[in-house]
Amino acid sequence: MTARGTEIERPADTRSAILAAAESCFARLGIAGTTMEDVAKAASSSRATVYRYFADRDALVTESVVRRARANMASAREFIARRPTIEDSIVEGICEDVRRGRRDPMVHRLVSPAEMVLAARLLTESGRARELTYELWEPILARAQTTGTIRADLDLRLLCEWISELEMYYIARGSTPEAEDLDTIRARLRTFLLPALLP
Numbered sequence: 001m002t003a004r005g006t007e008i009e010r011p012a013d014t015r016s017a018i019l020a021a022a023e024s025c026f027a028r029l030g031i032a033g034t035t036m037e038d039v040a041k042a043a044s045s046s047r048a049t050v051y052r053y054f055a056d057r058d059a060l061v062t063e064s065v066v067r068r069a070r071a072n073m074a075s076a077r078e079f080i081a082r083r084p085t086i087e088d089s090i091v092e093g094i095c096e097d098v099r100r101g102r103r104d105p106m107v108h109r110l111v112s113p114a115e116m117v118l119a120a121r122l123l124t125e126s127g128r129a130r131e132l133t134y135e136l137w138e139p140i141l142a143r144a145q146t147t148g149t150i151r152a153d154l155d156l157r158l159l160c161e162w163i164s165e166l167e168m169y170y171i172a173r174g175s176t177p178e179a180e181d182l183d184t185i186r187a188r189l190r191t192f193l194l195p196a197l198l199p
Contacts, residue, residue, distance in 0.1 A: 014045070014049065014053065015053050017043050017045075018039065018043045018045065018049075018050055018053055018054065018060070019060065019063060019064055019067065020043075021039050021042035021043035021045075022034070022039045022042070022043075022057075022060040022061075022064060023064055023106060024042055025038045025039055025042050026061070026064075026106065026109060027105060027109070030109075030115075031057075031061055031109060031110060031115050031118060032115065032118065034057060035057070036050055036051065036056070036057060039057075039060065058118075061110065061118070062126065062128055064106055065106060065107060065110065065128070066128060066132065068104060068106060068107065069132045070132075070135075072100060073135065073136055076093070076096065076097065076100075076136055077136065077139075077140070079092075079093065079096050080092070080093040080096075080140055081140075085149075086144045086149040086150060087190070087194055087198070089140060089144075090189070090193070090194065090197070091186055091189045091190055091193075091194070092186075093137075093140075094163060094166065094167060094185070094189060095182050095185055095186055095189075097136075097167050098167055098170045098171055098174075098182070098185065099178070099182065101167065101168075101171035102171050102174040102178070107171060108171070108174070111168060111171050111172040112172070129164045129168060130157075130160060130161045130164050132164075133160045133161070133163050133164035133167070134156070134157060134160040137156075137159075137160050137163060138156055138160065141154075141156050141159065141160075142156060148199060149198075149199075150197045150198060150199070151197060151198070151199050152199075154197065159197070166189075166193075170185055
């Protein structure tokens with residue numbers, strides 16, 4: 001508190017408020033249609049304040065996706081850990097990531113046809129999607145290598161890159177009914193992905 005009794009602005013609070021404002025703008029105006037001025041107005045801040053925390057709109061988009069992914073990381077790991085076999089962990093874990101991605105308005109908007117060029121630049125070319133996938137899957141896959149349930153010679157970074165690309169593809173091409181589509185994804189993963197991983 002200051003001497004006058006007003007709260008001192010905390011950087012983490014300001015940053016979160018700007019991100020929340022940006023996400024509301026993305027929902028109203030679309031990602032490509034949102035400007036830093038729009039975000040500043042929605043956050044009741046100056047453009048200078050927004051730029052102090054985020055270099056540009058791309059940084060806002062990327063940070064929003066990263067924040068949302070990390071918020072779900074613990075529950076995703078728990079979901080994967082409850083599967084009885086490594087095969088089920090991989091297949092059901094990927095399907096759950098796809099289901100969550102389709103239901104997350106920000107992720108779904110980003111991988112929509114209108115925003116795919118932006119998504120490719122921000123998440124694929126920047127490597128952020130691969131980093132997040134590696135962060136989630138590496139401990140699980142490394143443990144499976146140690147126990148001999150997947151091949152010891154697998155390059156886990158390359159495998160996580162492949163998983164990331166699969167997930168983005170399936171999130172973007174979401175279809176209805178979702179349950180039937182996820183069953184198709186499961187069948188493909190069991191037919192084509194698992195044989196490449198198992199000893």
